Amino acid sequence: MSTARRPAPAVPPEPPAHEDARDSVARSSALMASGTLVSRLLGFVRTAVQGAALGAGAQVGAVTFDVANKAPNVFYMLLAGGVLNAVLVPQIVRALKRPDGGADYVNRLVTLSLVLMAAATVLLTAAAPLVVRLYASQKWEGDWVALATAMAYWCLPQVFFYGLYTVLGQVLNAKGRFGAYMWAPVLNNVVAVAGLVVFLVVASGSARQWSAGDFDPSAVAVLAGTSTLGIVVQALVLFWPLHRAGFRYRPRWGFRGVGLRSAGRVAGWTFAAVVAGQLVFVATTQVTTAAAAELDDLGLQGATNASYTPAFLLFMLPHSLVAVSLVTALFTRLSASAAAGDTAAVRRDFSYGARTVLVAGVLATAALVTLGPQIGVALFPAGDGRFVGQVVAAMAVGLVPFSVTYLVQRVFYAYEDARTPFTVSLVVALVMAAGDLVCWLVVPAQWKVVGVGVAMSASNAVGVVLGLVLLRRRLRSLDGRGLDGHRLLRTLVRALVVGALSGGAAHGVTRLAAPLGGAWAVQVGTVVVGGLVLLVLFTALCRAMRVSELDALVGPLLRRLPLPGRR
Numbered sequence: 044m045s046t047a048r049r050p051a052p053a054v055p056p057e058p059p060a061h062e063d064a065r066d067s068v069a070r071s072s073a074l075m076a077s078g079t080l081v082s083r084l085l086g087f088v089r090t091a092v093q094g095a096a097l098g099a100g101a102q103v104g105a106v107t108f109d110v111a112n113k114a115p116n117v118f119y120m121l122l123a124g125g126v127l128n129a130v131l132v133p134q135i136v137r138a139l140k141r142p143d144g145g146a147d148y149v150n151r152l153v154t155l156s157l158v159l160m161a162a163a164t165v166l167l168t169a170a171a172p173l174v175v176r177l178y179a180s181q182k183w184e185g186d187w188v189a190l191a192t193a194m195a196y197w198c199l200p201q202v203f204f205y206g207l208y209t210v211l212g213q214v215l216n217a218k219g220r221f222g223a224y225m226w227a228p229v230l231n232n233v234v235a236v237a238g239l240v241v242f243l244v245v246a247s248g249s250a251r252q253w254s255a256g257d258f259d260p261s262a263v264a265v266l267a268g269t270s271t272l273g274i275v276v277q278a279l280v281l282f283w284p285l286h287r288a289g290f291r292y293r294p295r296w297g298f299r300g301v302g303l304r305s306a307g308r309v310a311g312w313t314f315a316a317v318v319a320g321q322l323v324f325v326a327t328t329q330v331t332t333a334a335a336a337e338l339d340d341l342g343l344q345g346a347t348n349a350s351y352t353p354a355f356l357l358f359m360l361p362h363s364l365v366a367v368s369l370v371t372a373l374f375t376r377l378s379a380s381a382a383a384g385d386t387a388a389v390r391r392d393f394s395y396g397a398r399t400v401l402v403a404g405v406l407a408t409a410a411l412v413t414l415g416p417q418i419g420v421a422l423f424p425a426g427d428g429r430f431v432g433q434v435v436a437a438m439a440v441g442l443v444p445f446s447v448t449y450l451v452q453r454v455f456y457a458y459e460d461a462r463t464p465f466t467v468s469l470v471v472a473l474v475m476a477a478g479d480l481v482c483w484l485v486v487p488a489q490w491k492v493v494g495v496g497v498a499m500s501a502s503n504a505v506g507v508v509l510g511l512v513l514l515r516r517r518l519r520s521l522d523g524r525g526l527d528g529h530r531l532l533r534t535l536v537r538a539l540v541v542g543a544l545s546g547g548a549a550h551g552v553t554r555l556a557a558p559l560g561g562a563w564a565v566q567v568g569t570v571v572v573g574g575l576v577l578l579v580l581f582t583a584l585c586r587a588m589r590v591s592e593l594d595a596l597v598g599p600l601l602r603r604l605p606l607p608g609r610r
Contacts, residue, residue: 075368078225083360085232087422090353092239094423096266106335107187109349110178111194112270113328117178117321118167119205133309133378133457135217150295153210160206167202171195178328190258197267201274208278211285216371223284225368230280231273238269312461316468323472326479330491337488345489346430353423354434354496358442361407366400366446370453377457386522389454393514394527396450398534402592404443405538406581409546411439414573417553420566429561430492437496441503448503451510455517463517467510474502534592541584549577 097108138148167174175191212224242265258266285292328348335347346354373396380388411418419432448471452464478498486494515526552573559565585593 075221075225075371078222078227078229079363079368082225082228082232083356083363085229085236086356087353089232089236089239090356091423092236096239096243106332106347106349107191108194108266109352110175110328110332111191111198111267113352114167114174114178114195115198115201115205115274117324118163118199118202119209133381133459135214136375136378137382146291147295149214149290150293153214153292154294154296156210157203157207160203160210164200164203164206168196168199171199174199177325178332190263193258193260193263194267197264197271201271204271204274204278208274208281211278211281214290215281215284215288217375218288218290219375220284220288221372223281224371227277227280231277234273234276235270238265238272241269242266309456309459309461312465313456316461316465319465319469319472323475323479326476326483327495330479330482330495333483334488334491337491341488343489344430346434346492348492350430350434351492351495354419354431354438357411357418357422357431357435358438361404361411362442362446362449365403365407366449369396369399370450373450374453374457377454381454381457381459386518386524389457390518390524390527393450393454394530397447397531398592400446400450401443401531401534402538402585402590404446405542406545406578408439408442409542409549409581410574410577411442412436413546413549413577414553414570415439417566417569417573420561420563421570424563428566433493434496437493438499440497441500444500444503444507448507448510451507451514454514458517460517463513464510467506467513470509471502471506474505475499478502534590537588537590538585538592541581541588541590544584545577545581548580549573552576 093108134152135149138152172188172192175188175195208227212227215221215224242262245262245265331346331348331351334345335349338345338347373392377389377392380386380392415436416429416432419428419430419435422428423431448467452467455461455463475498478501479495482491482494482498511526515528519525550573553569556565556569556572582593584590
């Protein structure tokens with residue numbers, strides 16, 4: 044008998060039922076993306092109003108509020124955004140198969156999550172001075188630290204409501220109700236913008252003199268308090284769609300014997316992964332805030348931590364619109380397929396998601412790299428937007444690896460494996476830490492934050508390579524097949540060619556517009572014209588080179604538009 048290994052069978056054509064499922068995923072993704080887009084646009088409005096109210100760059104109002112309001116976001120990522128997102132959906136999907144529909148299990152899981160979040164919030168708020176010192180530069184003066192601490196007391200209670208928002212949102216996602224979770228942040232931004240407008244009235248102009256002593260208690264309460272109020276509204280509004288979905292939360296105590304051990308194991312490894320990332324983020328924040336202090340001392344201009352934050356928002360926009368929306372819709376399906384042992388379905392959904400994210404990410408990368416400085420000035424005219432643009436251009440090189448790694452992690456979480464994502468996150472953190480060290484010791488003050496963006500891209504590139512290797516090994520161990528690598532590689536090569544050609548054309552537009560000067564109207568016009576050239580050429584080249592993933596993303600949506608002649 045021959046012992047030669049038989050070749051793996053060809054991937055069978057995808058059945059029509061799977062195409063219908065893709066249409067459903069596309070519709071859910073579009074609903075989430077629309078909410079994310081509105082929220083992000085309001086977020087940029089919020090940032091612009093904040094720039095008008097507090098200034099930008101190295102000014103005291105901008106950098107102290109950035110640190111105070113950053114702390115709850117960081118701890119949210121640590122305690123809720125990472126752990127709960129990884130744990131809740133797979134656990135709830137499995138629990139829905141129980142005789143009671145998973146009601147008892149979900150109530151206990153939610154109760155445990157909220158108790159932990161409440162305890163963490165109390166401890167963090169009490170430790171506000173230490174939290175500020177953790178993220179503030181050691182070069183800050185005492186009045187800067189005192190102001191940031193006063194703001195942090197108002198901002199840190201956000202942690203609990205971020206956690207509540209995440210828990211309720213993941214219950215909705217597990218039930219296939221995706222829209223409310225992505226639309227709730229719209230209300231948060233509306234409240235926050237209104238608070239900034241009220242702050243402008245309360246401050247009566249004195250706060251914009253950039254002395255820490257000019258921020259009296261009422262100004263601090265309005266500025267930081269309304270920021271927290273927005274998160275409160277964002278969380279509480281989810282109770283309404285949950286009620287409509289038939290979920291009735293009843294606190295249930297007693298966590299032994301209900302199958303929470305696997306959830307705890309996943310949560311532990313996920314928590315460790317997020318800790319590794321956030322420890323490095325402390326170093327990153329030290330570099331960016333030190334850049335602000337050095338530039339202030341030297342009387343120079345350049346990117347600071349107040350530039351890094353809006354740049355990161357820009358970087359996250361395409362990731363949130365496509366990757367987060369698509370992966371959130373896929374995660375429930377991946378979890379169900381993994382629980383059923385259907386490895387082929389897991390591979391199929393991963394391949395579809397990765398190729399779609401890849402094509403959309405290359406388009407966004409081309410736009411941010413070639414038009415980054417112009418986009419920065421167009422969006423943030425009150426501050427020095429060109430520095431924001433420089434930082435986001437450096438970050439954008441790592442956008443595709445970042446988004447694909449996000450999907451890779453969710454596949455492992457669907458299998459209730461958080462240890463492998465921890466390994467990937469640890470390696471990414473170590474590469475990023477090395478980059479922060481280089482920026483701290485070697486890079487001049489004007490370019491420290493841009494260097495941080497470069498280090499971020501490098502760490503994301505390392506992470507995606509490692510993640511794909513480990514995921515290929517995992518799937519091969521289950522059914523002898525890999526990652527649908529041929530289609531992934533073919534899509535990557537074609538998308539990179541298309542992105543380079545269309546990005547080059549957009550760059551040509553910026554060169555033609557350069558002699559017209561740096562006025563705001565010129566930069567806006569450059570973004571509009573360059574963006575249209577990029578989009579049209581990218582779409583045309585995708586069709587010419589048969590990059591079908593673009594049609595797979597928008598086709599199911601366009602077919603549902605009420606176009607003339609369509610019945």
